[in-house]
Amino acid sequence: MxxxxxxxxxxxxxxxxxxxxxxxxxxxxxxxxxxxxxxxxxxxxxxxxxxxxxxxxxxxxxxxxxxxxxxxxxxxxxxxxxxxxxxxxxxxxxxxxxxxxxxxxxxxxxxxxxxxxxxxxxxxxxxxxxxxxxxTIAGCTASAALAVVNLGPDDTVLIGGAGGGVGVFAVQLARLAGARVIGTGSSTSADALRALGAEPVTYGDGMVNRLRAMAPAGVTAAIDLYGTDTMQAARELGVPDERITTIAAQVDGITPANGANAAPGAIEEIARLVAADQLHxxxxxxxxxxxxxxxxxxxxxxxxxxxxxxxx
Missing domain, CATH: 3.90.180.10 (Medium-chain alcohol dehydrogenases, catalytic domain)
Incomplete structure (x- = not known):
């Protein structure tokens, strides 16, 4: 060159x-x-x-x-x-x-x-x-999604597409906030989701029943990182719209998350967590x-x- x-x-x-x-x-x-x-x-x-x-x-x-x-x-x-x-x-x-x-x-x-x-x-x-x-993109998007649903130690959050590029950040940030995380994925993604700190649930027919069995006390928040299936399951489980967010779809009543709206300092904090070996x-x-x-x-x-x- x-x-x-x-x-x-x-x-x-x-x-x-x-x-x-x-x-x-x-x-x-x-x-x-x-x-x-x-x-x-x-x-x-x-x-x-x-x-x-x-x-x-x-x-x-x-x-x-x-x-x-x-x-x-x-x-x-x-x-x-x-x-x-x-x-x-x-x-x-x-x-x-x-x-x-x-x-x-x-x-x-x-x-x-x-x-x-x-x-x-x-x-x-x-x-x-x-x-x-x-x-940058995935970290800011995950941070914006977490800000919408405002997780804490008393929450059980359902994250759709948990093993994807944004999901790996969202799962770990949710765990750092103290929440229990259930992540959707294919049957082959279970080990990868567990490694991130999520409890895996397979998507598709019957997912709502599987979620009821996994979380009998209920799901309190949901982040849909793929489309609308996770959002719809959350509504069926009684999660209020204000505690549901999407990144790949616009749905009436649901506040979407956009990395462009991440809070100032969000990406610097994510980089700090990576440097401190708290986020992988x-x-x-x-x-x-x-x-x-x-x-x-x-x-x-x-x-x-x-x-x-x-x-x-």
Whole structure:
């Protein structure tokens, strides 16, 4: 790689994993109030492939062609723009670079926001780059969901999709809040859910009866991380709407959780918990950038227990 050319995953059309290609692109330069990060790892999220799946969806997210891919990143600051005092060359950082993180370099605003999808944080000692690259989107989303249902030691919370990328954070944050956690999953996910601290229940027909048997005193809150099945089960079990949240569906009467609305300091607290060995992020698989299509196919299958990471 020369000093003027770098690699990035780009799309010339919207669609499935087959439209993802590694391209040579100019090395971006940090401007006023910006830093350039030499990316070492990029974490994948369902939103990455969902919002690039077709032109109409991409337009709703403000994407146009050619487009990059991926948002979560971790790496090292290698250029600092004018006016930046919060970061220095050589600092380890992680954060979000909306739909352009799977690349050798990203440029980000140091005063960016989660809502804008552009943000940088210092990576704490004790957190490796692969793990740091998984934190921003999933961690903020899980934190926002926990804030909606406001868990405490007297709660039994049902978490749908507990073994997925957001679920691994939500389960552990719920346990740290003192709640009992029941997590939905397939029969093959039971051990992974137990390792996170959740009691597994298989989804599908009969789940409500299985939940009644597991929690005869009742379920008090629910977080649906997949669709609406967990939400509907919670309602059937008598959980009030104000203690139910969803992240992938809009339902009348239910307050949705959005990582963009996470409380200030939420992601820094999650990173601190990881550094303190109080929260663990299972890395289900990692791929080199050249295997981006295979990585997205695996991640989009929605049966991965943990996070998928691209090594840059």
């Amino acid at each position: 020369c000093n003027f050319v770098s690699r990035a995953v780009q799309l010339e059309s919207f669609g499935g994993p087959d439209v993802l290609n590694v391209r040579e692109v100019p090395v971006p330069q940090a401007g006023l109030g910006q830093i350039r990060v030499r990316v070492t790892a990029a974490g994948l999220n369902p939103m990455d492939w969902f919002m690039t799946s077709d032109a109409d969806t991409a337009a709703r997210f403000g994407l146009s062609l050619p487009s990059g891919f991926g948002t979560d990143y971790a790496g090292i600051v290698d250029q600092v723009g004018e006016g930046v005092t919060e970061f220095a060359v050589g600092d380890r950082v992680f954060g979000g670079a909306f739909s352009r993180a799977v690349a050798d370099y990203v440029v980000v605003e140091v005063v960016g926001t989660i809502a804008a999808g552009v943000v940088a944080y210092h990576t704490p000692d004790g957190v490796d780059d692969r793990t740091a690259a998984t934190l 992020v299972p890395i289900a698989a990692s791929f080199p950038m050249e295997q981006i299509r295979a990585a997205v196919e695996l991640q989009a299958g929605r049966h991965v227990h943990g996070k998928v990471v691209i090594d840059i």
